[in-house]
Amino acid sequence: MIFYNKTMKNIHVDVYTDGACSGNPGIGGWGFVLLYGAHKKEGSGFEKDTTNNRMELMAVIKALEQLKMPCDVTLYSDSAYVVNAFLQNWVVAWEMNDWKNASKQAVKNVDLWQRVLYFTQIHKITWVKVKGHADNEYNNRCDKLATSAIAKAKVSV
Numbered sequence: 001m002i003f004y005n006k007t008m009k010n011i012h013v014d015v016y017t018d019g020a021c022s023g024n025p026g027i028g029g030w031g032f033v034l035l036y037g038a039h040k041k042e043g044s045g046f047e048k049d050t051t052n053n054r055m056e057l058m059a060v061i062k063a064l065e066q067l068k069m070p071c072d073v074t075l076y077s078d079s080a081y082v083v084n085a086f087l088q089n090w091v092v093a094w095e096m097n098d099w100k101n102a103s104k105q106a107v108k109n110v111d112l113w114q115r116v117l118y119f120t121q122i123h124k125i126t127w128v129k130v131k132g133h134a135d136n137e138y139n140n141r142c143d144k145l146a147t148s149a150i151a152k153a154k155v156s157v
Contacts, residue, residue, distance in 0.1 A: 031145025
């Protein structure tokens with residue numbers, strides 16, 4: 001799906017993401033919902049040996065990969081790990097400290113954080129933390145996509 005408009009104004013896209021894991025580490029799934037005007041796109045997938053945090057990040061990456069041109073994005077996630085990394089500038093500090101956290105430990109999932117950072121250079125992203133497993137229709141849909149991907153993975157194992 002290509003997101004564009006003829007007037008070339010900034011395009012706004014709402015993105016909802018979620019990741020899940022059966023065991024941690026274990027089989028993991030991710031899901032996203034993109035909303036642009038009347039358009040809606042969903043996606044999901046799985047990895048056989050992963051963690052919940054990796055799946056949360058992968059959901060963000062897979063969603064942002066769908067955008068074919070720079071957009072204004074409001075990204076909703078129930079992952080404090082993902083959202084707080086940007087709202088509290090953890091990612092900036094990690095990058096400045098050669099991917100070490102405040103305790104001088106190596107930051108986990110650097111490969112995925114770097115991929116997310118790539119998209120922050122293309123899109124203007126506003127990060128919003130939502131309550132998981134609550135009354136947010138699209139967050140619940142992302143959870144269903146992620147857990148369904150896990151179920152599919154278990155059948156294929």
